[in-house]
Amino acid sequence: MYNLNCDVAIIGGGPAGLAAAVAAKKQGAEKVLIIERDNALGGILQQCIHPGFGLTRFGEELTGPEYYSRFVEDAIKLGVEYILNSMVLEIDEDKSSVICTNSEYGLTCVKAGSIVLAMGCRERTRANIVIPGTRPSGLYTAGSAQRLINRQNIMVGKKVVILGSGDIGMIMARRMTLEGASVVMVVELMDYLAGLTRNRVQCLDDFGIPLKLSHTITRIVGDTRVTGVYVAPVDENKKPILEKEEFVECDTVLFSVGLIPENEITNKAGIEIDRVTNGPRVNQYMQTSVPSIFACGNVVHVNDLVDNVSSESEEAGKYAALYAMGKLPENNGVADMVTGNNVRYLCPQSIMKAGSDEKVSVYFRVLAPEFNVKLIARCGDEVIAQKKELRVNPGEMNHIDIPVSSIKGDKITVEVIKEG
Amino acid sequence: MNKEIICTVCPRGCHIDVCGDANSVASLEGYGCKRGIEYATNEYLNPVRILTTIVKIDGVDNDLLPVRSNKPISKDKLFECMDVIRNVSAKLPVKIGDVIVENICGTDVNIVATKALG
Numbered sequence: 045m046y047n048l049n050c051d052v053a054i055i056g057g058g059p060a061g062l063a064a065a066v067a068a069k070k071q072g073a074e075k076v077l078i079i080e081r082d083n084a085l086g087g088i089l090q091q092c093i094h095p096g097f098g099l100t101r102f103g104e105e106l107t108g109p110e111y112y113s114r115f116v117e118d119a120i121k122l123g124v125e126y127i128l129n130s131m132v133l134e135i136d137e138d139k140s141s142v143i144c145t146n147s148e149y150g151l152t153c154v155k156a157g158s159i160v161l162a163m164g165c166r167e168r169t170r171a172n173i174v175i176p177g178t179r180p181s182g183l184y185t186a187g188s189a190q191r192l193i194n195r196q197n198i199m200v201g202k203k204v205v206i207l208g209s210g211d212i213g214m215i216m217a218r219r220m221t222l223e224g225a226s227v228v229m230v231v232e233l234m235d236y237l238a239g240l241t242r243n244r245v246q247c248l249d250d251f252g253i254p255l256k257l258s259h260t261i262t263r264i265v266g267d268t269r270v271t272g273v274y275v276a277p278v279d280e281n282k283k284p285i286l287e288k289e290e291f292v293e294c295d296t297v298l299f300s301v302g303l304i305p306e307n308e309i310t311n312k313a314g315i316e317i318d319r320v321t322n323g324p325r326v327n328q329y330m331q332t333s334v335p336s337i338f339a340c341g342n343v344v345h346v347n348d349l350v351d352n353v354s355s356e357s358e359e360a361g362k363y364a365a366l367y368a369m370g371k372l373p374e375n376n377g378v379a380d381m382v383t384g385n386n387v388r389y390l391c392p393q394s395i396m397k398a399g400s401d402e403k404v405s406v407y408f409r410v411l412a413p414e415f416n417v418k419l420i421a422r423c424g425d426e427v428i429a430q431k432k433e434l435r436v437n438p439g440e441m442n443h444i445d446i447p448v449s450s451i452k453g454d455k456i457t458v459e460v461i462k463e464g
Numbered sequence: 465m466n467k468e469i470i471c472t473v474c475p476r477g478c479h480i481d482v483c484g485d486a487n488s489v490a491s492l493e494g495y496g497c498k499r500g501i502e503y504a505t506n507e508y509l510n511p512v513r514i515l516t517t518i519v520k521i522d523g524v525d526n527d528l529l530p531v532r533s534n535k536p537i538s539k540d541k542l543f544e545c546m547d548v549i550r551n552v553s554a555k556l557p558v559k560i561g562d563v564i565v566e567n568i569c570g571t572d573v574n575i576v577a578t579k580a581l582g
Binding site: 093094095105107108109110113193194195196197222223241242244245246249250434435 | 470472476477496511513514515516517518520528530531532539542543546560578579580
């Protein structure tokens with residue numbers, strides 16, 4: 045087996061891995077190594093050629109390639125090393141070596157002072173949501189269609205129905221339309237949009253593409269190629285009303301039905317997983333239940349903005365570097381984050397009572413849309429942080445800043461309360 | 465002429481009713497802040513969008529060059545611009561921001577590379 049050594053090993057060279065690598069290097073880690081399975085750095089942003097990235101971070105609207113190129117440039121300038129075409133198989137039992145295959149070196153063992161998980165997420169497929177019908181060609185996840193069109197110059201179809209109003213689905217509706225396809229409709233099970241309003245306006249409304257809220261695909265029809273789908277409205281329990289089922293002709297179906305953090309390696313390493321996010325539980329240092337292993341980006345929880353991924357990953361990179369140098373703040377006990385009213389999950393899931401005056405940004409999603417609300421964090425009976433929001437929506441992540449010095453107990457509850 | 469515009473300046477997504485003719489706005493209703501007035505006025509009189517797509521690369525058949533318009537383009541020119549870009553191919557090497565199509569369709573907007581290649 046080929047052997048490599050480094051201070052911080054980063055699994056994944058997408059936006060999370062790149063930001064973590066740059067931060068680790070800036071923090072003083074001597075040798076930082078990214079292990080990437082694709083033939084280039086950049087991750088999913090390589091196929092996200094549309095604009096809308098970097099508004100928070102850079103104050104300008106960049107495309108995916110422009111966004112990740114800035115991080116690749118910084119990484120290379122700072123001397124971050126990387127190996128491409130390298131598939132990580134597992135983290136060794138010592139929790140400090142990464143076993144991967146590499147097309148040049150063969151089986152490779154990367155020994156590291158600390159490890160950062162930055163594998164991102166993968167798309168849910170037709171199989172995950174169990175739609176009856178035949179199994180013809182012409183069924184794609186929105187992201188695989190995006191890769192085929194934007195990176196491989198392969199057009200996937202001419203008459204398209206899209207299931208799910210997530211951002212990737214809507215962006216693909218526009219992309220396919222610009223490339224000459226006709227997008228018949230976007231079908232959404234919920235009674236609200238899953239993605240950002242901006243995308244509904246610029247990707248659907250601009251091209252007159254109908255959005256069918258509270259509808260779903262009930263059957264897929266077609267022998268060799270898909271010839272159509274049955275679409276039906278759903279009742280308040282999300283059950284299709286089959287009497288109202290209608291046939292919609294199409295030759296392609298795209299699924300934009302959610303993302304799942306890609307945690308095979310995490311699970312195998314025995315790291316504790318949060319049942320709601322499906323990602324590893326982390327503290328404010330993005331440290332998992334295995335002290336030498338950190339995690340960041342969509343492998344932890346699925347983000348809607350890459351700008352968030354970058355800042356969260358910089359934390360992971362910074363503290364992974366400090367851990368490798370033996371300088372991570374001492375553990376003075378942990379407070380667990382608890383979800384209160386209208387909160388689906390919280391990340392980080394716990395806060396270490398180490399730093400004295402630091403503030404921890406806790407990210408979370410609500411369960412249901414609401415207007416004029418107050419976000420409140422409580423420790424025992426004491427309110428330790430609060431802020432008002434005009435509007436909250438499950439599709440858009442919220443955050444609340446919690447001062448570590450105010451944590452007296454071992455539980456912090458965050459809730460979203462309607463005002464007035 | 466009445467038009468309902470969903471504001472995209474912030475996540476609140478106000479539905480703004482705009483009333484006017486082809487050259488001017490007579491009244492606006494439903495906006496939540498000043499930025500909404502500006503957005504809805506522009507969106508009513510001359511809606512513009514950033515156009516992004518890909519172009520072929522001369523002599524390379526396993527890679528593509530992502531490109532964008534360096535400024536927003538009038539919404540109803542998007543398809544016309546796509547027809548031009550579809551028949552263009554880029555020459556390597558390319559840096560981010562290199563002009564691939566100059567003054568596309570007389571819009572005074574350039575189509576530029578969004579990725580460095582070669």
